Amino acid sequence: MTAAARDTEKSASGQPRTPPETSAQTARATEAPVAVRPRLPAARGPISQAVIDLCAGRDEGSFPCPRVIDPYGEDLHLALYVCYELHYRGFDGVPDAMEWDVHLLGLRLELEAIFLEALRRDVPGGDDLDAELAALLRESVGQPSVSQHLATLGTIEQFREYVSHRSAYHLKEADPQLLVVSRLDGPAKAGLVAVEHDEYGAGRHSAMHSELYAEMMRELGLPSAYGAELDRISGTVLAEVNLMTLCGLRRELRGASVGQFAVIELTSSPGSARLVKAARRLGCGPHTEYYYAEHVEADAVHEQILRREVLAPLVEREPELRADLVFGIQASQLLGGRFADEVLAAWSAGRSSLR
Numbered sequence: 001m002t003a004a005a006r007d008t009e010k011s012a013s014g015q016p017r018t019p020p021e022t023s024a025q026t027a028r029a030t031e032a033p034v035a036v037r038p039r040l041p042a043a044r045g046p047i048s049q050a051v052i053d054l055c056a057g058r059d060e061g062s063f064p065c066p067r068v069i070d071p072y073g074e075d076l077h078l079a080l081y082v083c084y085e086l087h088y089r090g091f092d093g094v095p096d097a098m099e100w101d102v103h104l105l106g107l108r109l110e111l112e113a114i115f116l117e118a119l120r121r122d123v124p125g126g127d128d129l130d131a132e133l134a135a136l137l138r139e140s141v142g143q144p145s146v147s148q149h150l151a152t153l154g155t156i157e158q159f160r161e162y163v164s165h166r167s168a169y170h171l172k173e174a175d176p177q178l179l180v181v182s183r184l185d186g187p188a189k190a191g192l193v194a195v196e197h198d199e200y201g202a203g204r205h206s207a208m209h210s211e212l213y214a215e216m217m218r219e220l221g222l223p224s225a226y227g228a229e230l231d232r233i234s235g236t237v238l239a240e241v242n243l244m245t246l247c248g249l250r251r252e253l254r255g256a257s258v259g260q261f262a263v264i265e266l267t268s269s270p271g272s273a274r275l276v277k278a279a280r281r282l283g284c285g286p287h288t289e290y291y292y293a294e295h296v297e298a299d300a301v302h303e304q305i306l307r308r309e310v311l312a313p314l315v316e317r318e319p320e321l322r323a324d325l326v327f328g329i330q331a332s333q334l335l336g337g338r339f340a341d342e343v344l345a346a347w348s349a350g351r352s353s354l355r
Contacts, residue, residue, distance in 0.1 A: 020286040037092040038227025041082070044235065045075025047111070051082050054103060055094045061103030066110050071118035072338065074235035076111055081168075081230075081238045083108045084245040088172060089226055112246055119243075123330035127322040129315065132259075132329045133307065136266045146340050149347070151274040156282045160220050161353050162343070164229045165237045169244070170213040171226050174199035176241065179248030180257040186317055191309030192258070195265065195302045212291045219287040232354045236339040243331060255321035258314060259328020263336075265306045268299035 040056060043049035046064045053059035069076045085091065086099040098104065150159055169176075174196055181192055201207030217224035247257035272295035279289045315322055346353035 020290055036225060037090050037094075038085075038225070038230060040091045040094065041078065041227075041230045043075075044078045045069075045073070047075050047107075048078040048082065051079045051104065051107065054101070055082065055086075055091060055098055061101070063103070063107050066107070066114060069111075069114065071114045072236070072239060074238075076115065077235045077238040077242055080108065080111050080115070080242045080246075083111075084242060084249075085227070087245070087249070088175060091227075115239075115242070115246070119331045119334065120327070123327065123334055125323070125330070126326055129311070129322045129325050132326050133262070133266070133311070136263060136329065145271070145274075146343055147271040147274040147278070149344060150278040151281070154278060154282070154347075156284070158347055158353075159278060159282055159284065160222060163217060163220055164222055164354060165233045165339070165343070167213065167217065167222075167224075167229050168233055168237050169241045171210050171224075173209040173213065176244035176248045177257065177261045179245070180254050180261075183251045183254040184258075184314070187313035188258075188310045188317065191305055191313070192261075194309065195261075195305050198298055198302065209291075209294075212287070212294065215287045216291045219285045234339065234342060234353065234355065236335065236342050240332070240335045240339065243335060247328060253324065253328075255314075255318075255324025256328030256331065258310060258321075259325040260332045262306050262311060262325070263329055263332040265299050265302040269296050269303070272296045272299065 040052050041048075043052050047066050047069060050059060050063045054061055066076070082091075083104050086094070086104070090096060090099070146162060150162060154162075177192070177199075178196055181189060181196065184192060197203075199209050201209070201211070205211060214224040223229060244257070244260055247253040247260060272292040275292040276289055276296065279285075279292060311325070315325070343353040
């Protein structure tokens with residue numbers, strides 16, 4: 001067993017072992033935490049420009065008609081992302097009250113409708129949840145995989161790009177899924193909280209997955225502040241995170257939210273194992289290796305909890321949610337595939353996948 005694998009084992013108390021620690025990390029632990037909000041990003045089109053202008057106090061809420069906008073495009077998804085971030089950390093200089101601004105909420109509903117309409121059109125649908133779960137547990141053969149590329153051929157620059165892209169989710173890891181907890185009931189609620197408890201470090205700040213990700217970013221020489229990479233990351237990543245938040249905020253999509261989370265937890269371990277291999281091959285350092293090694297272990301456990309203690313009791317209690325669970329799984333895979341295609345195409349052409 002490797003040192004990294006031993007680090008991911010549970011201690012006798014059931015708590016995860018302490019991740020690698022640096023002198024800089026020790027010094028930071030003694031400092032008073034400072035709440036830092038990200039700055040508003042640069043616009044990627046007329047809709048996101050109008051949203052940003054309203055948040056910055058430069059407009060009173062007049063928006064271009066969004067009906068001709070690309071449902072998967074940069075403009076729509078940056079606009080949605082900014083609207084949703086007001087429910088998370090907010091932005092520097094933007095009043096907290098903007099979270100419920102009626103102009104933003106009205107536009108958000110329009111953009112969500114466009115996005116959801118496209119997703120429902122582009123996924124197969126159905127209610128065969130068992131078939132979807134079985135497919136998730138099988139390794140896809142012949143499908144493009146960023147983790148496979150990084151494990152075998154990727155460069156350190158490409159690895160760093162991947163980490164930057166994924167920071168849109170992993171620096172708030174599990175926060176979108178936490179939104180759905182209050183919309184569930186019974187055993188499924190308890191099971192989901194059990195998984196979330198691990199995501200938040202089992203009560204230890206330094207072991208929160210978002211903190212482990214930030215430590216990895218620092219080790220890789222990347223800006224680790226929340227939202228610092230927003231201007232550089234792809235709209236395909238924003239679309240994935242946006243769907244998590246959209247489904248978490250809507251009771252009618254609670255099944256889709258759980259379906260998305262199932263994709264993350266049921267497919268994470270093999271990909272994380274490949275990223276451990278990539279980190280070792282590229283000499284990334286102990287924090288990078290630890291982050292992915294921890295997910296090999298943790299998500300293997302979470303897979304069992306999701307299947308037995310969340311999905312099974314949820315469909316038993318609310319069988320009408322099967323189709324929504326399937327939609328969440330399929331939509332998540334569709335968006336994940338778009339991201340992989342975009343990134344691998346950029347690398348194949350010898351260019352950066354970042355903006």
